[in-house]
Amino acid sequence: MYTQAMDTGPKEERKAVRSAEEAQLEERFEARIDEGAFIEAKDWMPEHYRKTLVRQISQHAHSEIVGMLPEGNWVTRAPTLKRKAILLAKIQDEGGHGLYLYAAAETLGTSRDQMIAALHGGRAKYSSIFNYPTLSWADIGVIGWLVDGAAIMNQVPLTRCSYAPYARAMVRICREESFHQRQGFDALLVMMRDGTDAQREMVQDAVNRWWWPSLMMFGPPDGESTHSTQSMRWGIKRISNDDLRQKFVDATVEQAKVLGVTMPDPLLKWNAERGHHDFGPIAWDEFWQVVGGHGPCNKERLAARVKAWEDGAWVREAAMAHARKQALKEQAA
Numbered sequence: 443m444y445t446q447a448m449d450t451g452p453k454e455e456r457k458a459v460r461s462a463e464e465a466q467l468e469e470r471f472e473a474r475i476d477e478g479a480f481i482e483a484k485d486w487m488p489e490h491y492r493k494t495l496v497r498q499i500s501q502h503a504h505s506e507i508v509g510m511l512p513e514g515n516w517v518t519r520a521p522t523l524k525r526k527a528i529l530l531a532k533i534q535d536e537g538g539h540g541l542y543l544y545a546a547a548e549t550l551g552t553s554r555d556q557m558i559a560a561l562h563g564g565r566a567k568y569s570s571i572f573n574y575p576t577l578s579w580a581d582i583g584v585i586g587w588l589v590d591g592a593a594i595m596n597q598v599p600l601t602r603c604s605y606a607p608y609a610r611a612m613v614r615i616c617r618e619e620s621f622h623q624r625q626g627f628d629a630l631l632v633m634m635r636d637g638t639d640a641q642r643e644m645v646q647d648a649v650n651r652w653w654w655p656s657l658m659m660f661g662p663p664d665g666e667s668t669h670s671t672q673s674m675r676w677g678i679k680r681i682s683n684d685d686l687r688q689k690f691v692d693a694t695v696e697q698a699k700v701l702g703v704t705m706p707d708p709l710l711k712w713n714a715e716r717g718h719h720d721f722g723p724i725a726w727d728e729f730w731q732v733v734g735g736h737g738p739c740n741k742e743r744l745a746a747r748v749k750a751w752e753d754g755a756w757v758r759e760a761a762m763a764h765a766r767k768q769a770l771k772e773q774a775a
């Protein structure tokens with residue numbers, strides 16, 4: 443037997459052959475990355491590249507899905523029909539983003555069920571920003587402006603990610619995210635320009651609570667970011683955490699002036715020499731607390747996701763039964 447014979451050589455010899463072959467494949471892969479080529483699902487890739495992408499894309503998908511929860515909390519309390527329709531559309535988009543991303547991660551050989559089991563079992567992470575509560579209507583505007591704004595900053599470079607299915611998903615997602623950012627800014631602008639003093643205070647209070655967590659969305663400082671160097675090398679990540687954070691600060695400071703709100707940072711000021719804004723130190727202890735599961739809403743968010751999954755079991759079962767029936771019908775025809 444040809445295949446069996448291939449498999450029965452001395453162990454070391456087999457290992458050596460495999461690793462020589464693998465080294466060649468890896469060399470070819472690295473060369474393609476250096477040329478700026480895109481990697482497709484069926485192309486050979488190192489195991490570590492695959493694992494890094496599954497971790498990143500599934501975390502991203504979970505963030506989209508969990509991110510629906512703080513906003514869903516305000517659908518029934520939106521101040522006007524127009525705002526309710528916009529909010530519903532935005533939340534629905536986020537659900538769609540989750541689905542594209544789960545599909546992109548599935549091309550790497552991990553099933554959606556496995557990814558969801560990891561989320562529900564507390565083994566997978568999602569963006570920590572969604573572990574903060576939405577206390578007022580202004581929080582919904584601020585989430586659009588700052589949280590979706592930070593997401594865009596993070597995600598636009600991902601449209602050039604070396605893994606093509608992820609890059610393609612990001613093109614569409616980024617278009618929708620820019621609508622999310624604008625609707626948030628618009629909701630805040632209406633309150634700041636035409637609202638009462640109480641509404642303006644509500645906006646400022648929301649900015650005070652969301653500003654620092656938004657800056658944390660870019661991840662730990664470059665020096666402490668464990669996965670960054672390899673991800674940059676592989677073209678998964680194109681711009682460093684600190685550079686993205688700086689771009690975000692520079693852009694939002696100008697937008698805050700238009701709104702007439704101030705950022706809760708006395709050290710925030712223009713530095714002509716650097717050509718950027720300086721800003722105060724970030725409370726990384728708080729970030730690690732929230733990442734570690736001890737934020738204000740971690741337990742509530744996860745419990746809501748698990749309940750939604752369990753409550754939706756009958757829908758999945760009905761859909762599967764329907765698909766089986768359809769397949770039988772097609773076979774008989």
Ligand SMILES: [Fe+2]
Nearest residue numbers: 506535536539
């Ligand atoms: Fe999204």
Ligand SMILES: [Fe+2]
Nearest residue numbers: 536590619622
């Ligand atoms: Fe969004």
